[in-house]
Every structure is written in structure tokens, then in C-alpha cells.
Amino acid sequence: xxxxxxxxxxxxxxxxxxxxxxxxxxxxxxxxxxxxxxxxxxxxxxxxxxxxxxxxxxxxxxxxxxxxxxxxxxxxxxxxxxxxxxxxxxxxxxxxxxxxxxxxxxxxxxxxxxxxxxxxxxxxxxxxxxxxxxxxxxxxxxxxxxxxxxxxxxxxxxxxxxxxxxxxxxxxxxxxxxxxxxxxxxxxxxxxxxxxxxxxxxxxxxxxxxxxxxxxxxxxxxxxxxxxxxxxxxxxxxxxxxxxxxxxxxxxxxxxxxxxxxxxxxxxxxxxxxxxxxxxxxxxxxxxxxxxxxxxxxxxxxxxxxxxxxxxxxxxxxxxxxxxxxxxxxxxxxxxxxxxxxxxxxxxxxxxxxxxxxxxxxxxxxxxxxxxxxxxxxxxxxxxxxxxxxxxxxxxxxxxxxxxxxxxxxxxxxxxxxxxxxxxxxxxxxxxxxxxxxxxxxxxxxxxxxxxxxxxxxxxxxxxxxxxx
Numbered sequence: 001x002x003x004x005x006x007x008x009x010x011x012x013x014x015x016x017x018x019x020x021x022x023x024x025x026x027x028x029x030x031x032x033x034x035x036x037x038x039x040x041x042x043x044x045x046x047x048x049x050x051x052x053x054x055x056x057x058x059x060x061x062x063x064x065x066x067x068x069x070x071x072x073x074x075x076x077x078x079x080x081x082x083x084x085x086x087x088x089x090x091x092x093x094x095x096x097x098x099x100x101x102x103x104x105x106x107x108x109x110x111x112x113x114x115x116x117x118x119x120x121x122x123x124x125x126x127x128x129x130x131x132x133x134x135x136x137x138x139x140x141x142x143x144x145x146x147x148x149x150x151x152x153x154x155x156x157x158x159x160x161x162x163x164x165x166x167x168x169x170x171x172x173x174x175x176x177x178x179x180x181x182x183x184x185x186x187x188x189x190x191x192x193x194x195x196x197x198x199x200x201x202x203x204x205x206x207x208x209x210x211x212x213x214x215x216x217x218x219x220x221x222x223x224x225x226x227x228x229x230x231x232x233x234x235x236x237x238x239x240x241x242x243x244x245x246x247x248x249x250x251x252x253x254x255x256x257x258x259x260x261x262x263x264x265x266x267x268x269x270x271x272x273x274x275x276x277x278x279x280x281x282x283x284x285x286x287x288x289x290x291x292x293x294x295x296x297x298x299x300x301x302x303x304x305x306x307x308x309x310x311x312x313x314x315x316x317x318x319x320x321x322x323x324x325x326x327x328x329x330x331x332x333x334x335x336x337x338x339x340x341x342x343x344x345x346x347x348x349x350x351x352x353x354x355x356x357x358x359x360x361x362x363x364x365x366x367x368x369x370x371x372x373x374x375x376x377x378x379x380x381x382x383x384x385x386x387x388x389x390x391x392x393x394x395x396x397x398x399x400x401x402x403x404x405x406x407x408x409x410x411x412x413x414x415x416x417x418x419x420x421x422x423x424x425x426x427x428x429x430x431x432x433x434x435x436x437x438x439x440x441x442x443x444x445x446x447x448x449x450x451x452x453x454x455x456x457x458x459x460x461x462x463x464x465x466x467x468x469x
Contacts, residue, residue: 107154114161115144121168126204127225128197128217131183133171140164175199180244185217188229197225198241198248205248207241214238274422275397277390281383281423285430288379291372292437299369299444305336305455313340314462335365335452343459354463358456365452369445373438380434387427394420 122130122137144157178200185206187193197217198205206227207214213229214237220226230237230249240246271278309328316325322344329340339361346357398417 104154107158111144111154111158111161114158114165115141117168118161118164121164121171125171126199126217127219127223128183128185128199128204128206129171130223132181133167136167137164175201180241183225185225185227186220187213187227188215189213192224196242198244200248203250205237205241207238209242211238211242214241270422271426274426275390275394277386277393277423278426281386281390281426281430284379284382284386285426285434288376288430288434288437291375292434292441295372295376295441296444299441299448302369302448303332303334303336304448304451305332305340310340310455310458313344314459317344317463318465335361335368336455338365339452339456340459343456343463346463351460351464354460358460362449362452362456366449369449370442373442373445376434376438376441380431380438383427383430383434384424385427387424387431390423390427391420394423 118137118140122134125133140160140163143160178198180196180198182194183197183206184192184194185197187208193208193213195206195208198207204217204225205214206217206225213227213231214234215228215230217225217227234249236246237248240248271282309332312328313325316322316328325344326341329337329344332340339358342357342361343354346354394417398420
């Protein structure tokens with residue numbers, strides 16, 4: 001640059017001037033001073049020229065510097081504006097991404113609700129309805145389970161599920177107004193036959209195509225509609241179902257009464273479910289019942305001493321007519337005869353002999369009165385224990401079945417549970433009546449024994465008064 005070159009020239013002149021060395025011996029002081037003054041003036045003149053040149057060049061440079069600083073400020077402002085735009089764009093992008101995620105979550109939630117609706121429709125559908133809708137529902141659910149690679153696939157899946165919802169709504173409207181269609185069901189004889197279904201609310205009627213059988217269908221163990229025949233009770237049902245017009249029976253309990261009716265079992269079937277230990281319980285119950293009947297007849301057959309006969313014997317004894325007293329006793333039998341006969345025979349031999357004779361007869365009659373009552377008591381005590389034993393056996397069987405089949409099939413556990421509960425049931429059924437019978441018969445025996453004791457005491461007192469006279 002020009003300014004830099006001028007500075008270099010001035011420095012060169014100064015250095016050259018400084019490097020000139022004149023020996024003081026050859027020149028005078030005035031010469032040296034004059035030369036120095038001349039050089040100084042030249043240097044000052046050149047310096048002034050340089051300063052003027054610098055001043056001229058400084059103003060444009062300062063102006064240029066100012067322009068550059070303004071440009072830098074403008075660029076900084078542009079940078080900050082661009083940075084703000086970038087930050088705003090990032091925020092908008094994050095908001096858009098969050099909104100997209102929210103919409104996807106809404107789609108997933110809606111999809112799950114639609115799947116749940118279709119699943120509930122399938123679960124609540126009658127076995128006969130599955131022949132109409134099951135294939136469509138399965139296709140819709142399978143398409144919904146397919147992974148969605150794009151948002152368009154997710155929207156298409158939801159649209160397909162909406163078709164399933166529309167199908168479900170149509171089904172509900174059909175059920176309210178009633179519907180009929182051709183289909184097949186398991187007939188009452190176990191065969192698989194074609195016929196016509198009639199749906200009306202929660203009830204499904206079915207009639208074979210040839211009109212041979214008709215009734216109400218329920219879902220069987222195989223999942224197929226199974227016919228419960230009502231043709232014998234309602235002879236016109238088949239014609240009404242096939243024609244779609246007529247009177248049909250309606251179960252107000254929505255199938256509960258019919259289900260309870262089908263689960264009823266006979267006494268023999270109930271007993272057979274009790275397993276092995278039900279038979280010992282029934283055996284001792286039968287034996288106890290026979291003994292109770294025999295004992296009841298036996299106790300009712302025991303004749304006590306008629307009061308008039310006892311008075312007649314005591315009157316004869318007090319009249320010291322022993323033969324007449326024996327004659328009064330002669331027409332009697334059993335313990336009454338033995339008691340009066342022993343008392344009359346011992347008359348006149350003192351209190352001890354009379355008491356011993358009467359007590360001996362009473363002691364012989366007591367075991368006869370209470371004979372076999374212990375068998376009934378043992379039955380009342382043993383039956384619950386046998387029932388408990390059957391319960392334990394049934395529970396063991398149940399756990400064995402659980403080990404083999406797991407807990408998924410309750411029917412596989414029915415045998416063990418039935419054995420466990422039915423044996424306890426029959427044990428109590430046998431024990432309670434046996435206990436009551438034992439109490440009644442024992443009370444009756446004690447009553448008869450007590451009456452004989454009272455008669456014996458009356459007879460002894462009468463004879464002792466006669467002996468004193």
C-alpha cells in the first residue's frame with residue numbers, strides 16, 4: 001500500500017542520514033550545523049508530506065471500517081433472526097411430532113375399542129348366530145392383528161373394523177325384531193341335522209327341515225347349537241318355526257329354568273356320584289332303619305301292668321289269699337307276668353327277699369328293653385365319619401385329576417368333587433335321623449322300665465303292709 005511505502009522511504013532516509021559520519025577534524029562546526037539543519041528541514045518537509053498523505057488516506061479507511069462494522073452488525077442481526085427461525089421451526093416440528101403421536105395413540109385406542117366390541121359381539125352371540133357371523137368376525141380380527149407398516153395401513157384397519165361394528169349393530173337390530181335363517185344343529189338324538197333357526201331376543205328356536213323335531217337350542221360342549229327338544233310338549237312348534245308365524249313358548253327366566261331342569265338327576269344317579277363310600281353308609285342306614293322298626297314294634301308290644309290288675313293282686317295279697325293273687329297273675333305275659341309272679345311268690349318271706357325278687361326281674365328286663373339300641377347309636381356316630389372319609393377320598397381324587405388335566409376343565413374334576421360332597425351329605429342324612437330314632441326309642445324304653453319300677457315299688461309296699469297286718 002502507498003502509506004506503508006512512504007513510511008519505508010522515510011525510515012530509509014533517516015537511517016542513511018544517521019549513518020553518514022563526517023570526521024570532526026575535517027569539517028568545522030558551522031559546516032556540520034548547516035548540513036544538519038538542511039537535512040533536518042528536508043526530513044521535516046518529508047515528514048509533513050507523509051503526515052498529510054496519511055491524513056488523506058485515514059479518512060477513507062475510517063469510513064470503510066465504519067461501513068464494515070455496520071455490515072457486521074447487520075449480519076449479526078440476520079444471524080440472530082435466523083437462529084430464532086430455526087428454534088421456532090424446531091418447536092413447531094416437536095409440536096407436530098407430539099400431535100402425530102397423539103393421533104396415533106387415538107387410533108390405537110379406537111382400534112382396541114372396536115376390537116373389544118367385535119370380540120364381545122362374538123362372545124355374546126348364540127351358537128346358531130356364529131354360523132352367520134363367525135367367519136366375518138374372524139377375518140376382521142385377523143386383519144386388525146396384522147402389523148401396520150404405515151399410517152395408511154392403520155387407517156384401513158380401522159375402517160375394516162368399523163364394518164364389523166356396523167355388522168354388530170345390524171345384528172342387534174335383527175335380534176330385537178327377530179330373524180330366521182337356515183342352519184344346522186345337533187338334534188336330541190345326537191345326530192347333526194339341517195333345519196331352520198328362529199331368533200327372538202335371547203331365545204333361539206330350531207326346527208328340523210322335515211319337522212321331525214323342534215325346540216330351543218343352547219351351545220353344547222362342542223360349541224355347536226344343541227337342540228333341547230320340546231316337540232312332545234308343544235306339538236305346533238315345528239310348524240311355527242318353519243312358517244315363521246304362530247305361537248311359541250317363551251322362558252321368562254332366559255334359560256335358567258331350563259338349564260336347572262336339565263341338570264336334575266335321579267336318586268340313583270345322585271347316589272352313584274358318591275363313589276365307593278356311599279354304599280357302606282347306605283348299608284348301615286338300612287340296617288339301622290330295620291332295627292329301629294323292629295325295636296319300635298317290640299317296645300309297642302310290651303304290655304305294662306294294668307292298674308286294675310295291680311290293684312286286684314295287692315287286694316288279694318292284703319286278704320292273705322295268695323292263690324287268688326296268683327290266679328290274677330296267670331292271665332298275663334311278659335315282664336308284667338314275671339314281675340307280679342315273682343312278687344306274689346316271695347310274699348311272706350320278708351322285705352329283702354321281695355325286693356331281691358322284684359329287682360332280679362327288673363334287671364332281666366332292662367337289657368331286653370335296650371337291646372339293639374346301641375346299633376342305632378353306632379350308626380349315628382359312624383355315618384358322619386364314613387362321609388368324612390368319602391370327602392377325603394374325593395378330594396384326593398380331585399387333586400389327582402388336577403395333576404393330570406390341570407384346572408382348565410371343570411368337568412374333569414366333577415367326579416372327585418361329587419364324591420367329596422355327596423358322601424358327607426348322605427353321612428349327615430343318615431346320622432341325624434338315626435340320632436333322633438335312638439333318642440326316641442331309648443326314651444320309650446326308659447319310660448317302660450320306669451313304669452315297671454314304679455309298679456314293682458307299689459307291689460312291694462302293698463305286700464309289706466299286708467305282712468305287717
